[in-house]
Amino acid sequence: MYQVPTNTIFIGKSIIYMPTCQSTNEVATDLIAHSSVFEGCVIITSQQTAGKGQRGNRWEANPDQNLTFSLILQPDFLSPEYQFQLNVAVSLAVYDVLSVFLGSELKVKWSNDIYYRNQKLGGILIENILQGNRIKYSVVGIGLNVNQTEFSYSKANSLANLTNKKYDLQVLLPQILESLEVRYLKLRQNHYSQMKSEYLQNLYWYQEKHTFLDVDNQAFTGEIIGIDAIGKLAVAVEKKIKYFNFKEIVFVE
Numbered sequence: 001m002y003q004v005p006t007n008t009i010f011i012g013k014s015i016i017y018m019p020t021c022q023s024t025n026e027v028a029t030d031l032i033a034h035s036s037v038f039e040g041c042v043i044i045t046s047q048q049t050a051g052k053g054q055r056g057n058r059w060e061a062n063p064d065q066n067l068t069f070s071l072i073l074q075p076d077f078l079s080p081e082y083q084f085q086l087n088v089a090v091s092l093a094v095y096d097v098l099s100v101f102l103g104s105e106l107k108v109k110w111s112n113d114i115y116y117r118n119q120k121l122g123g124i125l126i127e128n129i130l131q132g133n134r135i136k137y138s139v140v141g142i143g144l145n146v147n148q149t150e151f152s153y154s155k156a157n158s159l160a161n162l163t164n165k166k167y168d169l170q171v172l173l174p175q176i177l178e179s180l181e182v183r184y185l186k187l188r189q190n191h192y193s194q195m196k197s198e199y200l201q202n203l204y205w206y207q208e209k210h211t212f213l214d215v216d217n218q219a220f221t222g223e224i225i226g227i228d229a230i231g232k233l234a235v236a237v238e239k240k241i242k243y244f245n246f247k248e249i250v251f252v253e
Helices: 024-034 084-105 159-163 169-188 192-201
Strands: 015-021 042-048 067-073 106-109 113-116 119-131 134-144 209-213 219-227 233-237 240-244
Touching (some): 015 024, 024 042, 024 067, 024 119, 084 106, 084 134, 084 192, 134 169
Antiparallel strands (some): 042 067, 067 134, 106 113, 119 134, 209 219, 219 233, 233 240
């Protein structure tokens, strides 16, 4: 299963399928530590029992209904300071594929969730292994709600629910892998400035006034105006610009 052909140079040329596992990111990290792996290797499972999301949240996914996989990359051209550039490339790669089905109301929610209107379709978790002042490996975990129709989390939704049709995961996976390679190679070729512009154009709540919570759980009204060079979220608050790192801001309404 999932030994699917891809029209790529290296991403997805090696696919390791596991019927079930705790976390594909954990499997990928273990492979890096204990064996020789090639850049572009994909670990995919039908059932992830302890999937991880941003902020330490658990990723919910029913067996055989969604795409849950991890991709091993070696972005040694990036310094750790600018690792968010990889988030931008990966988020756009997923957006490129899903926007064909869902149109302009599909958005990337900072830092790297995929939203349709106010509902979550997918999440991306990138974990980096550093060597000196470079990123030696990146484990890119991606979870996408595809054919699942019921969720315990009220803001979750799926491609099937939104389009009233089921999808062949064996067809959808290579489309995403091909898109990932295109975006990754553009990043490697120093086209980040262009991708950052696209990221902002498709950013959830961009240039809109909304309510947020800060690290002290205090509510405030602000307007997202961009991201800085290292990926912090820039929010205009009472005529001042404040910058937020991961876990320092919560989207409310």
